[in-house]
Amino acid sequence: MNKDVNYLDLLKQRKPFASSTVSDPKDHAFPDVPSINGDVYQSVIDLVRMKSQSPSIPLAALVLGEAGSGKTHLINRMIRNADSYQDLSYRVAYIQPIEDPAQTYSYLLREIVTNLFYPIQDNHPPTIMHGILAEIIKKSLINATFKNQTLKTKLHDIFQNNPVDIFYEFKSNMSLWINIEKKLKKDYSNICPPEVLQVLMQLRYSDRRFAIIEWLKCNTLDADMAKMLHIKPSNLSSIPTKEQAARDMIKNLSTLIGICNHSLLICFDRLENLENDDKVQSFGRMVSFLMDDARAMIPVAFCRGDLWQNILKNKFNRHVSERLESNMFELMGCDVYQALELIASRLTWAYGHKDHNYQPFGKEKLEKIFSDRLRSTRNIIQKANQLVIKGPVATAIDQLKEQFRAQYQKILDEFDRYSPERSRIQRALRLFFEIKDFTVDIHFGDKYIDFSFSQDIKTSKQGIVIIDFENHHRAVAASIKRGIDYLKNNPQSYVLYFRDERCLLPSRWKSTNAALDQFKHQGGHVLFLDRNEAAQCFAITLMNYAIKEGDICVETKEELDMRKASIDEFLYFLHESISREPFTLFKRLADILKLRKKIKPKSDTNPISGSKTKNQMILNKTIECLRPQSMMMASTDNILAFLSDNDVQTNIDELMRLINRFNDRFVVHQSKTETIIMIKKEWMNAQP
């Protein structure tokens, strides 16, 4: 018995079942259980094998599974095992949902490049791109003739042991690198532009990595960065030109990957976030392009089954859906043996040994719980977690807060992996304005303006947001000019200009800095996002994607029960947290827009004061009560009891007055004996 208590304490301390979600497929925190969805994994690996044997075959795949069935985990397994095959070389790129369909290929390129610059091993400098390039060099030099036999022997040793070492061992051997570049250009200039090889050869200089990444992403470079890479400075280009350049660069990268007989699995996850037809079509274009023009890449879409079969499939061009469905795999629920295997693996991880015999649960008890149906992996982990944690459950909002903190901290810990990405910042800022009851228009203005915002209340605040991560002074100047022009025409408005601190304006850009000064003088606000603020935005956006996917769950008060957090709860959490740590950016914004609430006097002990706040609280708690219910409905008696349990004092008249006032959110059914309240579908669907 004492032993059981110790086991339980250890579980509470190490929390092996606390997370049922793989928010980042590159996170290998918990052990993998190969038998779960092993056949689907094997089928994808077979596709990679087929691709490596016949690179010209256009291949794509679709993996279907409901939320929690292990889609992201499957990507995690593919990343985890990428180096474990002797006869197969592949890498994985994880693509987040697209935000701006007008920049389909530019976005795809940015995501691919970001993935190619992930470290091969954690905490080691060589990236996947280093690995690919090292393989190409190896292929080119392995049979080359060398005058210097010592060099030849040393190079062969490196090629045999760890080819990426070439970037570090011979970093300062200029003549060698000149010869390597010549040899590569000679061997591959007919299939890959020499300029690409020339730029990539400079990966040996760590201080040039940022410029190389920006160039590969087809972002405009200023004269200094171009000079550093020994290339011509790029000119400002229109979106169509950029799109074409991005297509060409993806093809070039595919060629390089193909040279060393690698494949790149392009994993599109969280398709739930393709919120409109434009984004759906944009995704379709990416898939078709990758299949037809980037032959070393295999697009694999991960989608919820119901969403695919009943919604998305019909929205896609038939050509695209048929191509994806030509290799369609379904993730299976786990039977009792797999459930126990999963639990055993987590227990082994927590205890550090295998001799736990399912303590403190006991095998029989687990068999009884898990033998009644096929369950998703998430459901198994959640149930196991409930067996560990019995006691008071935090509110959904507090749990979201905790999950947000974890996500935010994780991004901060690996901040270099999150290169400046305009669309992520834009999504987070849009959420801020929307929860503050602003109307947001993302189609306002031209490509330099991200969105406009306006508020139809007394003060009628309005303005525009410009997020600018460009590296070319002319592009930056063009963005600032949009801000100045807007302020001239709308002197009472707000113009918020955002830049990542990693893209500071160099002092030598005199006219650009002068323009920025003029912008400030006109009343414009410049916000340089520091590391913490950029991480906040990334965390908000990624959590928003995950919520929509149904990937974030909260414990409910009932034992052994968890449910998906709703988008409304997420918005409510943001709303409530905006003025608190760690939302420093949102605090800054609220200050600029003079939105912050007045601090209540300490003497006010009533936690709910003021009718507006109280009404809001009643509404929020009513929703909190209805969400976990069957069909999201409950009787007024149950709602009142719930409100009372949560220290919200009201009565049936007040509740019904509010429900009727907000009839856009609720439906009232009158039965013979009671009044039933249900959340309206339209309101359930409310999207940020």
Place this chain on the structure above:
Amino acid sequence: MTTVEQLIIKIFDDQEVNYLTIKKLKRKSKIKKILRLTDKMSNTDIKNKLLPHINNAIRVVKGYKTGLYVTRNISDAEIIINAIKKKPCSLNQLKVYFPIQANKLVQLVSQMVMSGQLCVNFTVKGIINLSITNNNTEKNESILPEIKTRSDREKMKEAYDHVGGGHSFVRIHAMREYLNWSTDRFNQTLEQLTRELVIQLHCGDPSALTEQQLEDSYLDDEKQVCITITWRSE
């Protein structure tokens, strides 16, 4: 006006049987007249004439030596039990002119013996006779829901295939609408198939459904609204 189906059921009732061969049915004058059957017609021709008149009470199946039979629309297990109840017999005797093909019949009888619905007795000559398990009345009552479920399972698979058009993640509300069963009958069949791991229930995204569709989905014993199912094994 009496339909063909009602006429055939009346014949079954009058003769106290659950099935007839097509050939025997052809000899019934009323049927012959309504369906305009001629002596030269093959069994398949008769079947084709009959099919448009079949609604939900009877079915045409292949049985002994691939002959065609018309049976009441009850499960195979129920047909077997009624036949043996009427006259205990050996498996060899049972299979002759029986509306279930030999291989399937052997399988079903084996399962029913294993599950205790049927029992076997040896004669002096060593022949194995099949009979209904003792405490018939009581036992049969408990068997009946099982039999019904077995038949309903097939119908549910048909609905799954039809509604899903050969794909997985089929919406429960659409299957419910297609089958038009009572809520209890539908839910019980769904629960039994879930317990047997034949199907997997999925929660899906409730926001994609209308309120009515949500109500017509399924709430499981863990209070999760299940929206779709996937058929995992036959």
